[in-house]
Amino acid sequence: KAGVTQTPRYLIKTRGQQVTLSCSPISGHRSVSWYQQTPGQGLQFLFEYFSETQRNKGNFPGRFSGRQFSNSRSEMNVSTLELGDSALYLCASSLPGTESSWGPVVYSYEQYFGPGTRLTVT
Amino acid sequence: GNSVTQMEGPVTLSEEAFLTINCTYTATGYPSLFWYVQYPGEGLQLLLKATKADDKGSNKGFEATYRKETTSFHLEKGSVQVSDSAVYFCALIYGSGAGSYQLTFGKGTKLSVIP
Numbered sequence: 043k044a045g046v047t048q049t050p051r052y053l054i055k056t057r058g059q060q061v062t063l064s065c066s067p068i069s070g071h072r073s074v075s076w077y078q079q080t081p082g083q084g085l086q087f088l089f090e091y092f093s094e095t096q097r098n099k100g101n102f103p104g105r106f107s108g109r110q111f112s113n114s115r116s117e118m119n120v121s122t123l124e125l126g127d128s129a130l131y132l133c134a135s136s137l138p139g140t141e142s143s144w145g146p147v148v149y150s151y152e153q154y155f156g157p158g159t160r161l162t163v164t
Numbered sequence: 165g166n167s168v169t170q171m172e173g174p175v176t177l178s179e180e181a182f183l184t185i186n187c188t189y190t191a192t193g194y195p196s197l198f199w200y201v202q203y204p205g206e207g208l209q210l211l212l213k214a215t216k217a218d219d220k221g222s223n224k225g226f227e228a229t230y231r232k233e234t235t236s237f238h239l240e241k242g243s244v245q246v247s248d249s250a251v252y253f254c255a256l257i258y259g260s261g262a263g264s265y266q267l268t269f270g271k272g273t274k275l276s277v278i279p
Binding site: 048152156 | 198266270
């Protein structure tokens with residue numbers, strides 16, 4: 043089974059431009075999450091999509107947006123790029139795990155990551 | 165809020181040495197815990213996981229036990245190899261309502277194994 047694919051792998055943009063990144067999940071996976079990885083802040087959650095709906099969003103400005111298509115492929119868009127947006131953008135897909143019946147809900151979702159898109163803003 | 169703290173790196177070991185990377189977490193409820201590994205130029209790969217207290221996750225000689233009483237999930241390997249050189253991330257996952265969830269990661273620990 044093919045893994046998560048992300049395109050493009052590398053991208054160089056200028057401040058003020060906008061960019062669109064693409065992610066194709068593993069076949070059958072319906073949830074797609076996006077993360078930003080930088081040396082200073084580490085890995086930070088951007089948003090998560092399931093069945094074309096954004097279910098959760100991290101603490102990022104509105105310049106960061108995304109969408110999911112009916113085939114579960116997802117795109118994220120960053121408008122008015124800033125130098126600080128230079129980062130590795132990772133996409134992850136998952137199937138829901140099992141929820142415990144012994145008490146509180148236990149989330150066991152395994153997320154599978156793509157190779158990332160390296161965005162450099164100059 | 166939820167958070168993960170793991171030991172600062174970098175860690176440099178000789179081949180066949182014993183590895184421990186400490187990880188502690190703060191979370192409400194019952195998160196699942198993970199270790200991910202990132203090789204140079206690649207995305208993250210799931211190394212192992214544990215979903216409830218006292219669970220032991222293991223894979224490729226690596227082990228970690230979910231300790232709820234100490235809120236820890238330390239990664240161990242008895243004999244490291246040069247090929248284990250990578251960055252290791254401890255993470256937890258928790259529900260955010262409406263069926264959604266997100267991973268919270270530690271800062272990562274870079275491991276270098278020398279022959």
